[in-house]
Amino acid sequence: MVEVSNINIGSCLCGAIQFEVERFEPLVGHCHCKMCQKFHGAAFSTFGEVKREYLRWLSGDELLSHYRASNDSVRSFCQRCGASLLFESRFNREQGTVEIALSAFDTLFGVNPDAHIYCESKAAWLTLEDDLPKYLGYRDGKC
Incomplete structure (x- = not known):
């Protein structure tokens, strides 16, 4: 587990939803x-996984709207500004975790992406030139 000494604080685009x-x-x-x-x-999106016990809503969590996809994943966003905030798969529900869009954080300490996943459907116009591992699916089948 990545230990951070500082609290990471985030919000939606309009600021109505705030969390740490x-x-x-x-x-x-x-x-x-x-x-x-x-x-x-x-x-692409960049998500960080968090155990629910380490996520605290500071304001506006009642403004979260949810979209349930055909694969039973749930994506949550602010109903006022539309900012994409959360992703939850069946695996996340079983593990008591949720994934949060890193771009929603106003302060973020000690968190860095470690891979590109689902590159099989990567945008054709995007070239990945960093040194991170690249996987066809979820951390399987290297590109």
């Missing part, structure tokens, strides 16, 4: 799946 995270789990990936591309309106 005390500690992240170790795997932090850039996800290139089509669902993340469409949810974030970007070439």
Whole structure:
């Protein structure tokens, strides 16, 4: 587990939803799946996994809206500004975790992406030139 000594604070675009995270789990990936591309309106998303006990809502959690996909994953966003905030898969529910978009953090300490995942559906116009491992799926089948 990645231990951080500082509290990580985040919010949605309009600031109505605010939260803090005390500690992240170790795997932090850039996800290139089509669902993340469409949810974030970007070439990929970057999520950090957090045990629910380390996530605290400071304000506005009642403003979260949820989209349940056909694969039973749930994506949560601010109903006021539309900011993409959370992802939760069946695995997350079983493990008591949730994944939070790193771009939603205003302060972020000691958290760095460690891989590109689902590169099989990477945007064709994007070239990945960093040294992070690249996987076709979820950390399997290297590109």
